[in-house]
């Protein structure tokens with residue numbers, strides 16, 4: 001009965017029905033503990049609170065959506081499994097990066113038990129804000145890698161993603177910009193999401209590795225080496241001499257992954273009128289693409305809003 005009530009959007013004891021709802025994006029979002037979420041993810045996040053069995057050696061890849069989830073999934077998978085596979089015959093040549101690391105709050109085919117069957121150490125992904133982590137997961141000693149990105153590029157990426165997701169009613173760019181700037185976007189406010197993880201990464205650097213998409217782009221090899229060290233599987237001197245970090249960077253690069261047929265054809269999800277094509281996770285993969293979509297004035301406006309929101313925190317996004 002408990003399970004049913006969380007997913008039944010009409011029942012009176014449905015915890016979702018009590019939450020504020022707002023329309024504007026491709027589907028209405030609910031406000032749960034200061035974050036705007038798609039209703040079914042909110043339901044899963046609530047359910048995970050008390051049911052998720054964290055393991056101390058879990059690795060959680062956490063991101064604000066559109067900030068490099070696909071990339072960090074590929075990188076972490078390639079790094080942690082590097083002794084098992086050859087680069088010329090690697091699983092990432094045959095499977096979409098989104099499929100090699102499961103999302104906690106987006107159970108595949110609705111199966112919540114799937115992640116329980118994975119062998120340790122598990123690689124898991126989430127867009128969940130840190131404050132909504134299931135009990136114990138945040139404190140069990142697991143490692144968390146967080147990736148954030150320039151909000152302007154993340155917004156532009158989001159807008160394109162939503163446009164593809166819901167072809168039949170496209171969202172006006174300015175309207176979407178205003179919603180995002182108000183903090184109203186999936187998993188938003190964007191800056192709050194980043195801030196929570198940043199704070200924790202300062203307090204517990206061994207627990208959270210805080211990365212920025214732009215830094216990873218400008219020095220990918222350095223970041224792959226950092227990532228391996230943080231994940232407890234540092235590259236040996238021999239591996240570095242053999243150019244293994246460079247191999248990882250190449251395999252997981254936007255150009256390589258987006259050129260693969262398996263990442264370009266077919267659908268990831270098909271649910272009602274929502275279709276998530278595999279190719280939608282690879283658009284441009286560039287830093288600063290926002291200039292091609294919004295005016296300098298809009299860019300400055302968003303920068304100012306974010307700066308104002310983060311004033312006094314010590315965190316600069």
Ligand code: A3P
Pocket residue numbers: 063064065066067068069070071074153156157158160252253254255257281282283284285286289
């Ligand atoms: P753009 O829309 O700016 O191109 P997420 O994976 O979190 O959904 O983020 C998607 C963004 O990451 C998209 O940005 C996408 O093109 C970019 N991306 C996907 N794979 C990448 C890779 N291997 N390297 C760099 N960026 C990548």
